[in-house]
Amino acid sequence: MIVSKSDVYNTLTELIVVSEEDGYVYIFNFATGKEFETNETGKEILDLCHNRQVIEIAEILAKNHGMDQDIVLKDVKLFIEEALKETLVKKVEKNE
Amino acid sequence: MNYEKKRLVIEWDLTYQCNLNCLHCSAIRKRNEKGNLSIKDLTKVMKKFSSYFCILHINPSAGESTTRSDFVEIYNLFAHAINTVRMTTNGIILSKIIKKMYLKNLSLMTISIDGSEMINNITRGDNAYKKACKSLKALHEKKENENLSFNTQINYVLHRLNSDSLKEMAVLLDEYDVDVINVIKVDLDTGNAKTHADTLYLSYEDCIDSIGELLQKLKMINKSREKIGKKPILLRPELFTAKWLYLLAKTYGLKYVIFEKRHSCHVLTQNYLYLNPIGNAFPCLFFTQKRLQEEMIKYYGSVTTPNIVENTVEEILESSYFTNARNLLKEFLNFDNLPCKSCNFLNTCAICPIYAQLWGVKNDCF
Numbered sequence: 422m423i424v425s426k427s428d429v430y431n432t433l434t435e436l437i438v439v440s441e442e443d444g445y446v447y448i449f450n451f452a453t454g455k456e457f458e459t460n461e462t463g464k465e466i467l468d469l470c471h472n473r474q475v476i477e478i479a480e481i482l483a484k485n486h487g488m489d490q491d492i493v494l495k496d497v498k499l500f501i502e503e504a505l506k507e508t509l510v511k512k513v514e515k516n517e
Numbered sequence: 518m519n520y521e522k523k524r525l526v527i528e529w530d531l532t533y534q535c536n537l538n539c540l541h542c543s544a545i546r547k548r549n550e551k552g553n554l555s556i557k558d559l560t561k562v563m564k565k566f567s568s569y570f571c572i573l574h575i576n577p578s579a580g581e582s583t584t585r586s587d588f589v590e591i592y593n594l595f596a597h598a599i600n601t602v603r604m605t606t607n608g609i610i611l612s613k614i615i616k617k618m619y620l621k622n623l624s625l626m627t628i629s630i631d632g633s634e635m636i637n638n639i640t641r642g643d644n645a646y647k648k649a650c651k652s653l654k655a656l657h658e659k660k661e662n663e664n665l666s667f668n669t670q671i672n673y674v675l676h677r678l679n680s681d682s683l684k685e686m687a688v689l690l691d692e693y694d695v696d697v698i699n700v701i702k703v704d705l706d707t708g709n710a711k712t713h714a715d716t717l718y719l720s721y722e723d724c725i726d727s728i729g730e731l732l733q734k735l736k737m738i739n740k741s742r743e744k745i746g747k748k749p750i751l752l753r754p755e756l757f758t759a760k761w762l763y764l765l766a767k768t769y770g771l772k773y774v775i776f777e778k779r780h781s782c783h784v785l786t787q788n789y790l791y792l793n794p795i796g797n798a799f800p801c802l803f804f805t806q807k808r809l810q811e812e813m814i815k816y817y818g819s820v821t822t823p824n825i826v827e828n829t830v831e832e833i834l835e836s837s838y839f840t841n842a843r844n845l846l847k848e849f850l851n852f853d854n855l856p857c858k859s860c861n862f863l864n865t866c867a868i869c870p871i872y873a874q875l876w877g878v879k880n881d882c883f
Contacts, residue, residue: 436861440770440772442771442772451766451861453778454777
């Protein structure tokens with residue numbers, strides 16, 4: 422699925438648990454039984470996926486980390502594409 | 518591994534007799550089922566497994582196999598005929614016999630300990646703790662001395678009397694290099710556990726808190742272990758529905774906890790046998806229970822239970838009993854009102870959906 426900058430995604434907090442321990446971020450999806458490891462930035466994106474557009478998430482991250490917004494936007498899109506495949510986030514449809 | 522051979526998983530209780538009478542035992546009624554197979558019968562049976570890649574679990578559910586006077590002879594017979602052996606024991610006798618046991622193809626030894634010395638002895642009997650620890654020590658020494666590669670686990674049945682001492686297990690686990698502690702929620706529906714249900718009852722919330730406390734201790738101990746190159750000790754919560762596993766993960770984190778993905782039902786997908794002490798073969802342990810047997814008779818009529826002495830493995834797997842069992846499970850799984858069918862957490866829940874349909878999972882679910 423192609424992620425667009427105006428899309429809105431919500432993290433499926435009712436299905437997944439994200440835990441940060443010793444510098445690692447662990448995710449377990451209770452719907453699929455799959456586990457993942459990600460980094461601080463991955464966790465930040467999941468935390469920010471709550472009724473925000475992808476571009477807004479990129480703006481916040483770029484500001485927080487002093488980085489170029491276009492580069493950050495690319496990374497956010499890629500991360501959300503992966504998160505969609507693994508049922509970690511869900512797209513909010515415009516009429517919802 | 519011989520990839521040309523078909524895989525066969527066998528769970529086998531060699532006797533339902535036991536040398537303990539634990540307060541939380543839910544299998545005490547099984548002791549009325551006397552009798553077991555002789556070494557002569559077992560020798561014949563081993564030949565039937567030769568065309569399979571066999572994974573055998575000795576003593577998976579009830580009784581204590583080491584109480585058989587010929588246990589060492591049986592174990593060594595299995596060890597030479599079976600590819601991979603797993604064993605569960607209460608550890609009372611193990612230290613006395615372990616030197617004579619051939620452990621080269623042992624993959625897992627699980628010993629039951631349910632708390633500090635005082636608590637364990639109250640629930641399991643005098644000196645049960647010391648004897649189980651002696652077995653753990655003997656096992657650890659044999660593993661080191663003979664350069665063996667099996668894993669060691671502890672089964673801990675969690676209830677009100679031992680919930681406080683669960684966290685104390687961390688030191689013991691570290692001392693004997695135990696790989697995993699399985700924390701099992703007590704089943705209060707049958708046996709001694711039912712008789713003592715008021716004493717043993719522990720709320721789910723308290724279960725999760727006790728497990729969480731142990732997990733916090735393990736996190737500290739594992740940090741020290743990792744520094745000296747030792748494997749971390751893991752914790753596996755058992756017989757908890759996904760609701761409680763989710764709460765545990767949310768509250769105490771995911772590191773060092775084994776959350777398992779549900780595998781497809783082995784009755785439908787694997788060559789699997791549960792064998793009782795007289796060799797009767799069942800598609801899974803639940804089929805030894807009257808309620809499930811009655812359901813099967815209701816749907817398909819009564820059929821003979823196959824037996825590993827009288828039948829070949831192929832005859833058992835293709836028998837009317839096993840075919841009816843598979844059909845019954847398919848029927849159940851297609852029920853629109855199967856309570857677990859619409860649950861988002863079905864893939865990670867430790868409870869069998871058929872069990873939930875027949876016996877219920879009151880207050881356990883979302």
